[in-house]
Amino acid sequence: MPTRDILLPVLPLAHFPDKNQLNELLHLVSQVTHVHLAGGIHNEPITSCWKSLQYLSVTTWMLSEHMFGTEPFPRLTHVSLFEYADIHNPLIHTSFIRDHFPMITSLHLSVPWVIRNHAMVMAQSQHNVQTLKLIINIQDGIGDEEMIPSFPLEVTNDQLAMLPAELPILQLEVVQSDDELERGAWYSQWIFNDVVPPATGLGGTCLKSIDLLVSQPKSTSAERERVLSRQ
DSSP: OOOOOBOOOEEOSOOOSSTTHHHHHHHHBSOOOEEEOOSSOOSSOOGGGTTTOOEEEEEGGGOSHHHHOSSOOTTOOEEEEESOOOTTSTTTTHHHHHHHOTTOOEEEEEOOGGGHHHHHHHHHTSSSOOEEEEEEEESSOHHHHHTSOOOOOOOOHHHHHTOSOOOOEEEEEEEEOSSSOOOTHHHHHHIIIIISOTTTOTTOTTOOEEEEEEEETTTTEEEEEEEEEOO
8 A cells, every 4th residue: 555645734732652653754755844852752853844844842861863863953933941950151052053944043041040041141142033032930939040150142243243143133031930020120130231231242233122021920010011122
């Protein structure tokens, strides 16, 4: 009986108890464009859809040549990384993303507050990123988060100026787990002190728009603000 390609443009979030099941599915599907991987999938590569993939959402510990091979993904334009666990070496995945996903224009990073500056540099280090969305989960209030020792950002102002990306859009989404919604002023202070300044800011000279969303799921409260808008 002849075989034929199965056209399934989006691969939804799913669990594959057998480590071979995902790879077998991707070999059958010739035009997968969206892949979201979570859970315990870490043994089988997803290189069979490298020509068609446009949207990828994975945990950072899946970023390896075993999973993605050595060839760049030519059509991939969006990468979303969650469960960012490498806080002691926050920039470790920067070159991997740049080399394997050189065409991405949108990058979503779910990171702890303590490495927010490193996330900015990671985005600026990519070739074509136009939009960075930072998703930060705050467990016990921003005051407690500020007391956590930060990791030094070993990048000079001259090095920042030479980073390839010209980032025009930053979206900062803060999700608070405590009982009371904290005002966005805490986060605006970081934006205006560390991101916006034209000579030393982590946002670079091309930053045009910054949106801030602070939400508290328990109380369904939210505060949205356009922090920066310029031509």
